[in-house]
Every structure is written in structure tokens, then in C-alpha cells.
Amino acid sequence: MAAKRDYDDLNDNTPGGIEALAEQHLVQPWPVSGSIGAEARGFIESGEGIYVTDAHGKKLIDGPAGMWCVNVGHRNREIAQVMFDQAMALSYNSPWYTTNQPSAVLSKRLADHAPEGVGHVFFTTGGSSAVETGLRFMQFYNNVKGRPEKKLIVSREGAYHGSTYFAGSLNGRPRDQDWMDSARDQVLKLTCPNPFRRPAGMSEEGFTDFLVEEFRALIEKVGAEKIGAFIGEPIMASGGVIVPPTGYWPRMRALCAENEILFIMDEVVTAFGRLGHVFSAEDVFGVRPDMITFAKGVTSGYFPLGGVMIASRLFEELRQSNHNDAMFAHGLTYSSHPIGCAVALKNLDLLEEGLLEHTRTISSHFQSRLKALEDLPLVGEVRGVGLMAGIECVADPISNNPLALDLEVGKRIDKHCQEMGLLVRPLINMCVMSPPLTINAEQIDEMADILRRSIVITQDELVREGLWKG
Numbered sequence: 001m002a003a004k005r006d007y008d009d010l011n012d013n014t015p016g017g018i019e020a021l022a023e024q025h026l027v028q029p030w031p032v033s034g035s036i037g038a039e040a041r042g043f044i045e046s047g048e049g050i051y052v053t054d055a056h057g058k059k060l061i062d063g064p065a066g067m068w069c070v071n072v073g074h075r076n077r078e079i080a081q082v083m084f085d086q087a088m089a090l091s092y093n094s095p096w097y098t099t100n101q102p103s104a105v106l107s108k109r110l111a112d113h114a115p116e117g118v119g120h121v122f123f124t125t126g127g128s129s130a131v132e133t134g135l136r137f138m139q140f141y142n143n144v145k146g147r148p149e150k151k152l153i154v155s156r157e158g159a160y161h162g163s164t165y166f167a168g169s170l171n172g173r174p175r176d177q178d179w180m181d182s183a184r185d186q187v188l189k190l191t192c193p194n195p196f197r198r199p200a201g202m203s204e205e206g207f208t209d210f211l212v213e214e215f216r217a218l219i220e221k222v223g224a225e226k227i228g229a230f231i232g233e234p235i236m237a238s239g240g241v242i243v244p245p246t247g248y249w250p251r252m253r254a255l256c257a258e259n260e261i262l263f264i265m266d267e268v269v270t271a272f273g274r275l276g277h278v279f280s281a282e283d284v285f286g287v288r289p290d291m292i293t294f295a296k297g298v299t300s301g302y303f304p305l306g307g308v309m310i311a312s313r314l315f316e317e318l319r320q321s322n323h324n325d326a327m328f329a330h331g332l333t334y335s336s337h338p339i340g341c342a343v344a345l346k347n348l349d350l351l352e353e354g355l356l357e358h359t360r361t362i363s364s365h366f367q368s369r370l371k372a373l374e375d376l377p378l379v380g381e382v383r384g385v386g387l388m389a390g391i392e393c394v395a396d397p398i399s400n401n402p403l404a405l406d407l408e409v410g411k412r413i414d415k416h417c418q419e420m421g422l423l424v425r426p427l428i429n430m431c432v433m434s435p436p437l438t439i440n441a442e443q444i445d446e447m448a449d450i451l452r453r454s455i456v457i458t459q460d461e462l463v464r465e466g467l468w469k470g
């Protein structure tokens, strides 16, 4: 039997050693079958503020803030202290039978930030479990209300809602479903609301009309009595930072209300400061959802926590139904985790005490510095809100043809950026940027300069190799 000392030499932190261990034993997210279970990914050793340091001691700006989550930045002492203190006070209690103080206080503070009437929260372990909880709640709600056929869920092409079975079934990005099973029979998909890819000759207003009419026609065709929920990210994140056209959200929300379709906003990325507000649904997009899912920035990635805010009226309706004993048989061992909730409270303090304000102020500089990249021929569009932006590369900006070598482009830009000290998150032909909210103007300039140089080098390479005409 192996003893602890047999592993002592594995703790030496050498990059090659760590990567080799992972390659031999660690199954990493989103692998391809050609390298599954045998993949070496770059080793990140430490983080500080907006930077991470890689295996070779190279300091890089954390362009995607981990996975859009390290909102208060790396190595925040106050958060670390809260984790320690909470672990020493109460590291765990069963949410089945008991309540802890941090989760109760956090529920009140989140309800105060959420749109009026969205006054309850169910805590989960992350974003997928938050989406899963929202969907299962919709099913339960309709069962108790005596309309068990009202269960279909409307999602959109380009969406990403998670990796558990039901949440994953909602995903609409290219390749997400190619080799995976899903609850296809329970999900309907609408067109991705990407104004940049709207049909040629259609105005942006016309595009909004088209998208809303498509939803209306779907409801008419399928029947409102069969559709339980609509779910959408206010801004599609990993689908390429898709900002829907003006007027889209209020009209989609109104259609849901008219048809008693629960309107779920998936704010796993957009909440907790990314767009300068704790929740963006009402503060940025002017709508009051029935449910808001969140995760990531709620703890700035320091502890796995997520949740779903739920309109209080839905509970009222359930309490008044004829089924007092109908059980919402749903709960997670780590629901309302005291350490996660304590971290979230401190994280919220930091947002309220200046980071939200800072984000709202600095984001115009961030957006304008990145927008300026549109003068490069390889860049089709730069778009975003707050500290969230997407740079979409194209071969031919005039006809908007996607680049034949889309996959290459993102990878190449990423490689050059890393050499120059910036981590980006390449998504096929797109780079998405969502740095820690603590970023300052100088650091934004550095980030934009590196991106520009990397895109220019990539353009030159593609032309030189005869892959692109320029």
C-alpha cells in the first residue's frame, strides 16, 4: 500500500513534473478523444491581482479572469482570511436539517440587490447546478400547479448553460452536442441574437423584430401550454460575447409573461460586477426575470458556489396549492455551504465598497481601447459591455464570411499574446476578454497593445503562408 512519504518527491512543484502527473492521471475539462486522459496543459503556479505566473516564472495578465470568475483579482487577503475564519468557526452544517448564519445573511443581501419580487435564493455548487435547479424547480412548479405538460424549455443557438445533463442539453454552440447525448426532446432552440451575423440587408431593428417574431411563432406552433421556461444569458458569454440587439430583452420578457413561460436569466457570467452591477437583468437590460442563475463571480472563484434567485410569488403560489405534501425533492450536500457563503459576503463587500463603481467608470476605456482594434483587417467586430468584450476575426469584413481557418486564428493570436504576457481565451475565431475588475487604465492599455501586436503578427503570418489574402 502506498504511504504518504512515497509521494513526497511529487511536491517539488517542478513544471515538467506537475504537467506529467496531470497527463498521466488527470482528466481535464473538454478533452478530445485523441488525447483524453493523456493531456498536458500549461501549469499555472500563482496569482496576484490581475496577473498569474506560469511554470516558467512568466507573469501574464489574466485576460479571462480564470473562467470569467476572478472578479476581485487573485490573492485577495481579506477573502483568504474569511475562508480561514469561517472554517475555524463552522466548516459545514447539513442544509437538510439546519441553517447557518452566512447563508441566511447572504440570502437577504442578494434579495436586496435582485429586481423587486425576486426575493428567494437556492444555493448550489456552481453554474450548471444552478441552471439544473432552476429547470427542476420549473418542472416541480408546473406539476404542483396541475399542468404537467408545460415543461419544454426554450434556449438559443450559441448559448452555454453548463455541463450537467439537463443544463448541457440547452447548449447551442457549434460542436457542443456533436458527440454528446442530451434531453433534445425537451429543448427548443431559437436563433442566436448576434447582430453582427444577422441576415444581409436586415437592419438591427428588423433583426430584433425577426427574433421576437420567431419566438412568438414558436409559441403559437408548439402551444404555450407546453412551454415551461425560456432561458438566456443577458450577454452570451462563451458563445462569443453576443450582445443582443436593442429592444430584444424587454420584448422577449413580455412574450414570456403573456404566455406564463418562466423567464430565466442565466447571469453566471454577467452578475457580480462584470457589467458594473450585482445583477444586470434589470440594472442593465431593464427586465425582471422569474429566476436568475449565478455562480463564478459570487465568490470570485475562491470557493465553488452558485445559486438561483427565484421570484417569491412562485413560492406563494405553491404554498396556496392543493398539494401541501408535494415535495421539491432537490438538494445538494453543499447547498448553502457556510464557507462559500462567507466568502460571497466578503466578495459582496468588496464590490459594494468600490469595485462596482470602478468597473462602471473604467469600462468605457476598456471598451474603446478594444474597439479600436476594428481597424485591423482581420478583425470583423469588437463588442461588449462593462468589462466583458469579444473580438471576432473574419476573413472578409465586408461580406462577413467566417474565416476558413477559424480555429487557427484564435490559437495563433493566443500564442503570440502569451509570449508577450497576456492570457486570452481563444474561441475558434474569437478572443474573449473579461479581466479581473480591479484592472486599471494602464493595465488595460498594456492588454490592448499586446492584443494589437499579436493580431498584426497573426495577419502577417497568414498572408506569408498563403492562407489569407489580407
Ligand code: PLP
Pocket: 067, 125, 126, 127, 128, 129, 131, 160, 161, 162, 163, 233, 237, 238, 266, 267, 268, 269, 295, 296, 306
Ligand atoms: N451558465 C453560463 C452562462 C456559463 O458561462 C457557465 C460556465 O461557463 C455555466 C452556466 C456553467 O457554470 P459551471 O461551470 O460553474 O457549472
